[in-house]
Every structure is written in C-alpha cells, then in structure tokens.
Amino acid sequence: MRSDATSELIVVGSGATLSIAPERIVVAGYTAKDEAVVEHHIAELAAIGVPRPVSVPAYYVLSPGLLTSSPVVEVGSATTSGEVEPVVIRHDGRYYLGVGSDHTDRELERVDIARSKAACPKPLGSHVVDLGPDLSVVDWDGLVAESSVDSSTYQSGSVATLRHPSDTLGRMPSGLDDGGDLVLFCGTLSLLGGKFVYGSRWRVDLRLPHGETLTHVYETQRRRA
Numbered sequence: 111m112r113s114d115a116t117s118e119l120i121v122v123g124s125g126a127t128l129s130i131a132p133e134r135i136v137v138a139g140y141t142a143k144d145e146a147v148v149e150h151h152i153a154e155l156a157a158i159g160v161p162r163p164v165s166v167p168a169y170y171v172l173s174p175g176l177l178t179s180s181p182v183v184e185v186g187s188a189t190t191s192g193e194v195e196p197v198v199i200r201h202d203g204r205y206y207l208g209v210g211s212d213h214t215d216r217e218l219e220r221v222d223i224a225r226s227k228a229a230c231p232k233p234l235g236s237h238v239v240d241l242g243p244d245l246s247v248v249d250w251d252g253l254v255a256e257s258s259v260d261s262s263t264y265q266s267g268s269v270a271t272l273r274h275p276s277d278t279l280g281r282m283p284s285g286l287d288d289g290g291d292l293v294l295f296c297g298t299l300s301l302l303g304g305k306f307v308y309g310s311r312w313r314v315d316l317r318l319p320h321g322e323t324l325t326h327v328y329e330t331q332r333r334r335a
Contacts, residue, residue: 117177119199119208119238122322128238130201132174132291136282137195137212137227139168141273141297151300159220167273167297169282170224176232177293179326183231184333189217190230191306192328193298194257194265194314197234198245198275200292205245206238209316209324211257212295216306232295235326239318245276252319255299259309265299269316272297 119128140163142148152162192211199206211233219226241248253269275296279287301307310331316324 117174117179117234118236119179119206119234120236121206122237122239122324124240128199128201128206130199130291130293132177132199132293133288135172135174135177135232135293135295136286137170137172137232137295138278138297139163139170139223140166141278142271143273144271147271154304161220161223163223165283167278167281168223169286170227171286172228172232174293176228176230177234178231179234179236180231181327182329182331183213183233185213185215185230185330186333187215187217188332189308190215190330191259191308192233192257192312192314194255194316195295195298196253196255196269196272196275196316198279198294198296199238200290200294202291204243205241205248207241207248207316207324208235208238209255209314209326210234210295211312211314211326211328212298213312213330216308233312233314233326233328234293235314235324237324239322239324245279246274248275249319250274254317256315256317258313259307260311262307263302264307265301267299271299
C-alpha cells in the first residue's frame with residue numbers, strides 16, 4: 111500500500127475486498143486496563159529515557175500513508191522494533207478487526223514518542239474480520255495476540271488485559287474522532303524478555319475465539335541514504 115493509493119483488504123469468510131482511505135491512523139498507547147500495570151510500564155520506559163506520556167491512554171495521530179501490507183518495509187535505523195496490536199478499522203459505518211504492528215524507532219522514542227512512531231511504516235495484515243456496525247459485539251477477552259522476531263517469540267498473551275476498543279475510542283480527545291473512516295491501533299502486550307529486540311523478520315498473530323488466526327509477516331530493510 112502506498113501513500114497515494116487506497117488500501118485494499120480482504121474480508122475473512124466472504125472474500126470481499128474492502129477499500130479504505132482513512133483520514134488518519136491513530137495509535138493508542140498505554141491502553142492496559144490495570145492502571146498499576148500502566149504506571150509500571152511508564153516507569154520502565156522512563157528508566158531507559160522514554161518520556162512520560164501527556165495523557166493515559168495516549169493517542170498518536172499519524173499519516174495514513176504509513177499504513178502498509180507489504181512483506182518488506184523500509185526503516186531509517188538499526189534500532190527499530192515491532193509490536194503486535196489488534197487493529198480496528200471503521201469504514202462506512204462498519205467495524206473490522208485486523209492485526210498490525212506498531213513498528214517504532216526506539217532511539218528516537220527517547221526524544222519524542224510521536225516522531226518515533228511517525229518514523230516507521232505501520233504494517234497491517236491484509237485480512238480482516240467484519241464486526242458489523244456495533245463495535246461492542248467483538249469478543250475482546252477471547253482474543254490472543256502473539257509476535258515473534260527472527261523466529262523467536264517476543265510477545266504472547268490475552269488481549270483481555272487491554273481496554274476494549276469502544277472504551278479506547280470513547281476516551282479519544284474531543285475533535286480527534288469525527289466519526290468517519292479510521293484505523294485504530296489498539297495497544298500492545300508486555301515484552302516477554304522485558305527488553306526491545308531489533309531484528310529483521312517480524313510476525314504478528316491475532317487468534318480469534320473460534321480458532322481463526324489473522325497473521326502478518328514482514329521484513330525490515332534499511333532505507334538507503
């Protein structure tokens with residue numbers, strides 16, 4: 111997907127093509143339900159130089175041109191890493207669920223979180239599930255997310271630890287959500303090893319309650335100067 115093109119996704123089950131051209135991508139951060147867990151995560155990041163967010167949850171608005179389902183994405187440094195995230199897409203009044211990766215420049219994150227997220231493409235799996243017009247119907251607590259880097263498991267756990275997307279949407283600052291087409295990255299899980307890993311081959315999975323798994327695999331390559 112390129113910045114000047116409509117994104118084409120495939121709806122699981124029907125095989126229908128979903129063409130989206132969102133006004134913006136919103137990456138929601140610090141979306142754990144347990145506020146103590148959020149505070150602990152903020153403290154961990156502060157210990158390595160990442161500034162505290164101005165709000166919790168935090169919302170980072172990005173250009174839709176960063177969205178991509180390409181198997182290869184370009185990054186600007188050797189210190190970038192991905193994170194598995196459930197992704198909610200709103201299009202023509204209906205909601206769809208997908209899986210993506212909030213790929214981020216970790217060195218830049220120490221200086222400016224918003225810039226660090228905008229510095230990298232935002233991979234999104236090409237297959238999505240149609241949730242219909244009511245976002246509350248999704249069995250959020252039944253979802254399991256996992257990521258791996260260079261074939262080593264990096265994250266794994268229940269999405270139940272994250273705020274329901276209807277809650278995350280409802281907390282968005284006034285004026286940020288105009289009710290139109292939107293791509294929302296809903297937050298991520300803790301890292302199993304507790305530290306960022308910089309690798310080249312990333313896989314993100316979102317296992318649905320009925321057994322279907324949404325998957326996306328991509329590789330990173332350094333952008334030529």
